[in-house]
Structures are given as C-alpha cells and as structure tokens.
Amino acid sequence: MEPFAERVLEVVERIPPGMVMSYGDIAEYVGEGGPRQVGKVMSTWGGGVPWWRVVHADGTAAGGLLDRAMAHWLEEGTVVRGERVDMRRARWDGATRSADFQQRR
C-alpha cells in the first residue's frame, strides 16, 4: 500500500454523509497524482471506504455502481438530480464540517 493510496482513502473517509468529491478534487486535495491515479486507488482499495461519495466531475456515479450508489445517496440525503448527484450543492471542498451546514444560494 503506497502512501498516496492511504492519503486518498483517508480523505474519502473524511467526506461527510450527504457530500461527495470528484476524482479530480481528491487528486488536487492530496496534492499529487491525477484523477486516474485516484481511480486506480479506488478500484483497488475502495471497498473499505464510503466509495459512493466519490463521483465523476459531472456528478455521475463511479464504476457501474449506479444502483448501489443511488441507494446510499438517497439514504444519506445526498442531493440528487435524476441519475446524478447535484455537484453544486453536494460537492465537499474539504473544509466545511457538515452537510446540512451548506447554504448555496
């Protein structure tokens, strides 16, 4: 397990319920690698973390896990628009504390 992978997983675990982060966001947040590298980490060791809080930049689900991801989103109260997460409101910047603290216009 590389330190990069550990940092990625750590960030994912810190994403509060009802919030999500894109692969690119995470890559930028940890300050190394890129979206694809993050994707690699998630496909390999993502099973032990709330992977459904990691989505594509456009808010669509990762992998072919739409069904399961959707279930979790609804359960956590993630803001969803059709088949995708509403990034404008559910996107986590890594600073704010909780989901229901968001205002967004």
Next chain:
DNA sequence: ATAATGACGTCGG
C-alpha cells in the same frame, strides 16, 4: 521502447 488501458476531465459538435 512502443502501445494499450483505466472507478477521469474537458471541449466540440
């Protein structure tokens, strides 16, 4: 050494 691949992202059509 070269090409293909992948839980991605952005741009054009």
Next chain:
DNA sequence: TCCGACGCCATTA
C-alpha cells in the same frame, strides 16, 4: 444533454 475525440499519467502488455 448526449457522445466522441483528446489529453492525462501511471501501469501493464
């Protein structure tokens, strides 16, 4: 909005 073409970058063939 949907989709294909490209760009990216590390890994694998």
